[in-house]
Amino acid sequence: xxxxxxxxxxxxxxxxxxxxxxxxxxxxxxxxxxxxxxxxxxxxxxxxxxxxxxxxxxxxxxxxxxxxxxxxxxxxxxxxxxxxxxxxxxxxxxxxxxxxxxxxxxxxxxxxxxxxxxxxxx
Amino acid sequence: xxxxxxxxxxxxxxxxxxxxxxxxxxxxxxxxxxxxxxxxxxxxxxxxxxxxxxxxxxxxxxxxxxxxxxxxxxxxxxxxxxxxxxxxxxxxxxxxxxxxxxxxxxxxxxxxxxxxxxxxxxxxxxxxxxxxxxxxxxxxxxxxxxxxxxxxxxxxxxxxxxxxxxxxxxxxxxxxxxxxxxxxxxxxxxxxxxxxxxxxxxxxxxxxxxxxxxxxxxxxxxxxxxxxxxxxxxxxxxxxxxxxxxxxxxxxxxxxxxxxxxxxxxxx
Ligand SMILES: Nc1nc2c(ncn2[C@@H]2O[C@H](COP(=O)(O)OP(=O)(O)OP(=O)(O)O)[C@@H](O)[C@H]2O)c(=O)[nH]1
Ligand SMILES: [Mg+2]
Ligand SMILES: [Zn+2]
Ligand SMILES: [Zn+2]
Ligand SMILES: [Zn+2]
Ligand SMILES: [Zn+2]
Numbered sequence: 001x002x003x004x005x006x007x008x009x010x011x012x013x014x015x016x017x018x019x020x021x022x023x024x025x026x027x028x029x030x031x032x033x034x035x036x037x038x039x040x041x042x043x044x045x046x047x048x049x050x051x052x053x054x055x056x057x058x059x060x061x062x063x064x065x066x067x068x069x070x071x072x073x074x075x076x077x078x079x080x081x082x083x084x085x086x087x088x089x090x091x092x093x094x095x096x097x098x099x100x101x102x103x104x105x106x107x108x109x110x111x112x113x114x115x116x117x118x119x120x121x122x
Numbered sequence: 123x124x125x126x127x128x129x130x131x132x133x134x135x136x137x138x139x140x141x142x143x144x145x146x147x148x149x150x151x152x153x154x155x156x157x158x159x160x161x162x163x164x165x166x167x168x169x170x171x172x173x174x175x176x177x178x179x180x181x182x183x184x185x186x187x188x189x190x191x192x193x194x195x196x197x198x199x200x201x202x203x204x205x206x207x208x209x210x211x212x213x214x215x216x217x218x219x220x221x222x223x224x225x226x227x228x229x230x231x232x233x234x235x236x237x238x239x240x241x242x243x244x245x246x247x248x249x250x251x252x253x254x255x256x257x258x259x260x261x262x263x264x265x266x267x268x269x270x271x272x273x274x275x276x277x278x279x280x281x282x283x284x285x286x287x288x289x290x291x292x293x294x295x296x297x298x299x300x301x302x303x304x305x306x307x308x309x310x311x312x313x314x315x316x317x318x319x320x321x322x323x324x325x326x327x328x329x330x331x332x333x334x335x336x337x338x339x340x341x342x343x344x345x346x347x348x349x350x351x352x353x354x355x356x357x358x359x360x361x362x363x364x365x366x367x368x369x370x371x372x373x374x375x376x377x378x379x380x381x382x383x384x385x386x387x388x389x390x
């Protein structure tokens with residue numbers, strides 16, 4: 001399934017972050033994911049080691065921040081929780097809503113391991 | 123020499139000392155879409171289309187819902203009006219591209235092998251092997267799959283999702299990610315409704331509305347030429363809208379680009 005493609009994209013992005021910060025490796029990767037992103041966290045977690053093998057993040061822990069599904073109602077203005085296949089307003093029941101949380105698939109943060117280096121004492 | 127415990131320091135050299143930075147973790151906040159690379163490529167693809175005033179439409183459905191049959195009928199109907207071209211995505215075979223070519227229309231087949239969806243890079247490679255000059259509408263027939271194609275922006279302006287009446291009217295409830303991304307939902311093979319007793323078009327539409335999707339729902343049969351006029355009229359209107367956008371230097375991204383992302387980029 002496409003989770004391997006997503007895992008490969010994740011590895012590329014973390015690799016770029018490691019380069020940008022001149023770090024040795026990544027030890028923790030946090031991904032914010034919502035049910036409406038169409039990516040299953042468990043499948044992404046099992047695809048990740050395949051994509052990360054031999055890279056500077058192969059020992060990194062992958063952590064998910066699960067974004068809840070929330071909708072903003074254009075009719076009554078309420079912001080309510082919703083279910084994956086029922087994105088209607090929880091207050092007035094109207095379907096003219098916008099998803100404000102629950103469809104994200106974001107690289108939230110990375111913890112980098114810096115190589116021990118010497119810096120002048122202040 | 124030991125850099126980590128400071129045992130090489132003496133009171134005499136202390137002022138020159140280099141303090142070891144503990145081998146530690148720095149947390150870096152990124153807040154970037156995981157598929158950013160695909161999305162950047164999709165933006166580039168959209169530039170290809172907009173520069174030429176082309177309307178690009180991504181067709182998605184389960185395997186066998188009638189995407190190619192719809193294209194065959196559509197291409198024949200529009201033959202004297204517009205120049206169309208087609209990109210076909212399939213795991214294997216050139217069959218669908220050959221069906222399109224048999225209608226006298228340019229078709230490029232992408233054989234994905236194991237990948238169950240098209241991505242923006244595959245489409246870009248195809249674009250550079252096609253002649254796009256003079257093309258009005260480019261149809262991209264995605265791999266038959268109701269799951270992953272919805273996650274990958276190809277650079278299209280519109281998503282059209284097909285649901286054939288033999289699949290059950292609750293598909294939008296079962297595959298919300300796919301149907302939420304639809305800019306139009308087509309209920310296909312309606313000629314078979316007579317022999318099916320459990321598919322209700324209104325129910326399928328109600329499931330789509332439950333996904334907060336206002337997309338038009340059109341009922342048609344490509345094989346029996348039923349309901350094709352509404353679909354063709356929608357295509358004409360969308361092409362006119364695309365031409366108006368291009369004249370204004372604007373573009374359009376399909377519903378697949380989540381509303382949520384807009385909110386988050388404001389706070390990021
Ligand atoms: N009765 C009926 N059959 C149809 C109609 N449209 C397509 N079919 C049949 O459905 C089958 C699949 O049609 P295709 O057009 O190949 O479907 P597809 O979505 O392109 O299939 P993949 O590319 O393999 O995912 C074929 O046997 C078609 O003849 C229709 O309007 N009515
Ligand atoms: Mg086909
Ligand atoms: Zn998949
Ligand atoms: Zn409301
Ligand atoms: Zn896929
Ligand atoms: Zn290009």
